[in-house]
Amino acid sequence: MSGEIEFLLAALRTATPLAFVALGVLLAERAGVLLMGVEGVMLVGAFAGVLGAVITGDPWLGVGWGVAAGLVGGLVLAVLTVWLPADQVVMGLAFNIGCAGITSFAFRLTASSTQKLTPVLALPEWLAPGTLVVVPPLAWLAVAFGAGTWFFLQRTGPGLILRSSGHSTYAARAAGIDVRAVRAAALAAAGALGGLGGAALTVGWVRSFNDEITLGRGFIALAAVYFARWRPGWTLLACLLFGAGEAAAFRAQGLGGNPHLYLMVPYILTLLVVAMTGRARAPQEAGRPYLGA
Amino acid sequence: MTLAAVLRGERGRAGARAVWVNAAILALCLAVSLGVLAGLSLAVGQSVAPVFAALGQGAVGSPQALASTVREAVPIALGGLAFLVPLRAGFFNIGGQGQLEIGALAGLLVALHLPAPPGVAIPLAMLAAALAGAAAAVPALALKVSRGASEVTTTIMLNFAIVEFVLAMVTGPLKDPAVFFSSTRAVPEAMRLPGGDIHLGVWLALVIAIAMFWVLRRTVFGFELEAVGGNAPAAAASGIRVTRVLVIAVLLAAAIAGVAGGIQALGVVHRVAEGWSKPWGFVGILAGLLGGNALGVVPAALLLAMLETGGRHMQAMTGVPAALVYLLQSLPVILYLALRATPFARRLTAEGARA
Numbered sequence: 001m002s003g004e005i006e007f008l009l010a011a012l013r014t015a016t017p018l019a020f021v022a023l024g025v026l027l028a029e030r031a032g033v034l035l036m037g038v039e040g041v042m043l044v045g046a047f048a049g050v051l052g053a054v055i056t057g058d059p060w061l062g063v064g065w066g067v068a069a070g071l072v073g074g075l076v077l078a079v080l081t082v083w084l085p086a087d088q089v090v091m092g093l094a095f096n097i098g099c100a101g102i103t104s105f106a107f108r109l110t111a112s113s114t115q116k117l118t119p120v121l122a123l124p125e126w127l128a129p130g131t132l133v134v135v136p137p138l139a140w141l142a143v144a145f146g147a148g149t150w151f152f153l154q155r156t157g158p159g160l161i162l163r164s165s166g167h168s169t170y171a172a173r174a175a176g177i178d179v180r181a182v183r184a185a186a187l188a189a190a191g192a193l194g195g196l197g198g199a200a201l202t203v204g205w206v207r208s209f210n211d212e213i214t215l216g217r218g219f220i221a222l223a224a225v226y227f228a229r230w231r232p233g234w235t236l237l238a239c240l241l242f243g244a245g246e247a248a249a250f251r252a253q254g255l256g257g258n259p260h261l262y263l264m265v266p267y268i269l270t271l272l273v274v275a276m277t278g279r280a281r282a283p284q285e286a287g288r289p290y291l292g293a
Numbered sequence: 294m295t296l297a298a299v300l301r302g303e304r305g306r307a308g309a310r311a312v313w314v315n316a317a318i319l320a321l322c323l324a325v326s327l328g329v330l331a332g333l334s335l336a337v338g339q340s341v342a343p344v345f346a347a348l349g350q351g352a353v354g355s356p357q358a359l360a361s362t363v364r365e366a367v368p369i370a371l372g373g374l375a376f377l378v379p380l381r382a383g384f385f386n387i388g389g390q391g392q393l394e395i396g397a398l399a400g401l402l403v404a405l406h407l408p409a410p411p412g413v414a415i416p417l418a419m420l421a422a423a424l425a426g427a428a429a430a431v432p433a434l435a436l437k438v439s440r441g442a443s444e445v446t447t448t449i450m451l452n453f454a455i456v457e458f459v460l461a462m463v464t465g466p467l468k469d470p471a472v473f474f475s476s477t478r479a480v481p482e483a484m485r486l487p488g489g490d491i492h493l494g495v496w497l498a499l500v501i502a503i504a505m506f507w508v509l510r511r512t513v514f515g516f517e518l519e520a521v522g523g524n525a526p527a528a529a530a531s532g533i534r535v536t537r538v539l540v541i542a543v544l545l546a547a548a549i550a551g552v553a554g555g556i557q558a559l560g561v562v563h564r565v566a567e568g569w570s571k572p573w574g575f576v577g578i579l580a581g582l583l584g585g586n587a588l589g590v591v592p593a594a595l596l597l598a599m600l601e602t603g604g605r606h607m608q609a610m611t612g613v614p615a616a617l618v619y620l621l622q623s624l625p626v627i628l629y630l631a632l633r634a635t636p637f638a639r640r641l642t643a644e645g646a647r648a
Contacts, residue, residue, distance in 0.1 A: 034445065080627065086634035089385055089445050090582055094623045094630070097575060101620030108614040109337060211616065216453055226446055260461035267454035271432060274442045274450075287443065 007247060012139045015243025017042075017201035019142035021221035022228075022235045023149050024074075024193030030153060030230060031186030032166035032179070032285035036092025037077045038194055039218030040099030045070040045195025046202040047103040050209040051110060053118035062118060063138075063199045070195015071188055073099070078187040082180055085289040096218075104211045118207045138200045143236065145193070150232040162186055166283035169290050179290045197221065223270040229277060242266040311642035315585065318638060322628040323596075326621055339611050351606020352599035360490035362595065362602045364561055367498045368393065370594035371553035372577015373584055374505050375426075378546040380581070381509060382539050383522040388433060388448030389550040390574025391455035392426035396551025397558040398459050398565050399425030401477055402467075404484040404558070411483050418484070419497075419555045426551015427544045429455055434543050438536055452574070463565055476566030486560035494556030499591070501549060506587035518542055550574065571601075579626045597622050 021042050028035040035041075048069030053062025077095060081088045107114055123137040153159040164172040165182040172179050201217065202209050220242055227242075228234035245265045252259035327345075334344040353359050375389040400422035407414045433451055436442035464475040471478075486492040509515040517538045520528035529535045553573065562569055576597055584593035604618035632638055 036445070080631055084631055084634040086630045089387070090578065091627065091630060093387065093575060093578055094582070094626045097572070097579065097619050098623035098627060101617055101623065104616030105333070105614050105620065108616060219449055219453060222446075223450060258461040258465045260457045260464060264454045264457040264461070267450040267457075271436070271447060271450050271454070274447060275436055275440060277440075282443070287445070 007244075007251070009134060009136075010247035010250065011240060011244035013136050013205050013243075014246040015240045016136050016139045016142050016204065017197040018217060018221045018224060018239040018243055019146065019197070019236055020138075020193045020200055021197030021218055022224045022239050023142075023145055023232065024070075024190035024197070025222050025225045026149065026230055026232060026235055027153075027162070027186050027193070028183075028190035029225065029286045030166045030283050031162045031183045032169065032283055032288065032290065033077075033081060033183050033187055033190075034088045034092065034287045035077075035187075035190055035194075035222070036089050037073070037095035037099075038092070038190075038222055039214055039216065040092075040096040041070050041073040041077070041191050041194035042198040042201070042214045042218040042221075043096075043099045043103050043212065044073045045198025046213055047107060047114075047198070047209050048195065049199030049203040050114050050118055051106075053203045054113045054116055057119065059119045059121040059203050062203045063121070063196065066195045066199025066203065067192045068195070070198065071192040073195065074187045074189070074191015075184075077191065078184040081289070082183045082187060085291070088287055088289065100212055103209075107209055107211065114209055116208075118203050120207070121204050136200075136204055138196075138204045142200075142239075146232050146236040153232065163283075165290075166285050169285050169288075180292070183290065194218070220266050223266050227266075227270045227273050229273070230283060241269075314638060314641045315633070318632045319583070319625075319629055322625040322632065325628055326625045329624060330617065330621060333617060334611075334613055337613055339613055344607055344611050344613055347607040347610035348600075348603035350603070350610070352603030354606075357490070358602060358606070362598045363491060363495055365601050366591075366594040366598035367494055367560075368553040368557055368571075368573035369577050369580050369597050370502060370590050371498050371549050371556070372574045373580035373590035373594055374502060374577075374587060375546040375550035375553070375574070376578045376581040377584070377587060377590060378505060378509070378518075378549070379539075379542045381515075381518045381522045382542050383525070384437070384539060384543055385445050386430070386433075386448055386543060386546050387445055387578070388430060388451050388547065388574075389553075389577050390570075390572060391448075391452035392429045392547045392550035393554040393557075393574050394459045394565075394570055395429045395455050395554070396422035396426035397554030397570070398462060398467075398477075399551070400555030401480060401558040401565050404480045405478055411487075414484055415486065415559065418559060419552055422551045422555025422558070423548035424551070426554065427548040429551070430543050430547035434540055438540070459565065460567060463567060463569075467565075469564075474566060476564045476569075478564070480559055480563045484559065485563060486556065492556075492560040494560040497552070497556065501552070502587055502591050505549075509587055514538070514541070550577075553577075576601075576622055579622055582626050582630060 021038060025035045025038055045066035049062045049066030052065025053059045080086050080091045121137060153163060161177050162182055165177060165179045169179050224238035224242055225235055227238040245262055248255060249259040249262035252262055331341045334341050351358055352362050372389045372393065376386055379386045400418040403418040403421040404414060407417060429451060433444050433447040436447050437444050463477055467477045469476050469478040486494050517533045520533055521535050521538050525535050558565055580590050580593040580597055584590035600618050600621045604615040607613050608615035
């Protein structure tokens, strides 16, 4: 297999977890909630995915565990930042630290099983014939979810309701929308997607868990959303770009240059895009707690 | 004048009762968190008493333990101040970690390369750390002021960019060829912060905390800061230069984070290496939230540091994983913020939405 194709596959592998997490961030922010707890949600999904895959012996069930754990994390964030609501930013950051503690603790408790490699996640032969089998199976799902997110947000009624809660809570409320419920639902979906992204990282790629294995990838996904100015299609492309950056970092020795300089690229690019566009396209209400009438 | 009256009135009305309500909530949160630790100890098959004994032993059980707790509290407290000072003006400085790391690198470089006696070089190293920390906040400030970009996003992006940059430096041009791991050269003995276990940086941090308390409570600048945070348009209408106040507050805060890095580099670790830092900037944010004001950050940081040093001892003595520390550090803060956000607590303390 030629080097270019290998590189592209590596970029797909690194981009896939980012894509799910980023779509989750996008949904939450379009509904008006800053998902600062994204790293924690992803970490929880990453651990639960490995735990599920090892216990059940089925990697796809492991992915399901990851989604479920992420969903629970999203609901916890919904209680904290929508239902109460406490500040979205500081709660998210504290949530991340707490999740790092919980997952590391649980990892040690279950070390006898979770230190094993998980079974390989692969599509059945009839679904991915021939050479397609080398493409990470979840990458297909990520593309489908990206398209689905675009369709949901731009072409459906519930999507309009979600966007309106992020754009103007006053208008949404005047139109009879229960902003809290919309935001809680968006956070639940975002949590599930974040958990899926975490499981895609562990079960779908490295096949094991380690302390803080997400290494800031949740925030790279966040950067991808800002980079893409909250548009689903562009978000996927941004994830592919940032994934390629990470893949390039792995090959930095061969390419010349320090891998850490490659890893700076997503953040610098995002800062540049923010510099060019300001908050012009951001969901207006993102970050503001909704206190009701 | 009117603005002053409004602000005073707010403070007076919330006043003493708010302090007691917050203290009661805080005590409750700590109790619940320790209860969670007890439960988890039982879950891993340890009885509760030895776990707590080990935690206390490691945190404050001996002069050495106490000293290491105090040392650990320094970057947390300064990280808390770096978060808290701009928060008064409504600016979320999440960038403390990056400001701290670049400050550490700058301070270390001066200590390594400046051919001057320690009495000159150490203060200059601290100054370099402060300047580097402040410089690290400039992009976020510029984007906030000129483009209205959310500082939450930009300071987070800067954090990661700086951490990767520091790693690129210590694995690349600044790597000490004499050691097998990726690290800068070590600060020579003479250039380290004097004072032994309780080094000079501890006192420096304490002075900074007291000074910040005074600045926020007793100076015109502190008043302006509060006015900007409370209602920026009203502050502007009453003649306060909002942008200027914001810029000073953020640069000051980032400089404090930078100094924290300088203190760690020159006083504790003596090298900047791969994986040299703990998430002091982020735990500092927890300290800022728990402490609530510039002086409250000090006991809050000590508490979080006690969990850190005690947690390590707890793992060594009882086998309960120290990984729990992050949970024990964040849980009281999450509970505290959550309880304070309830309508009941809001009514008692007459506080707004933001934490």
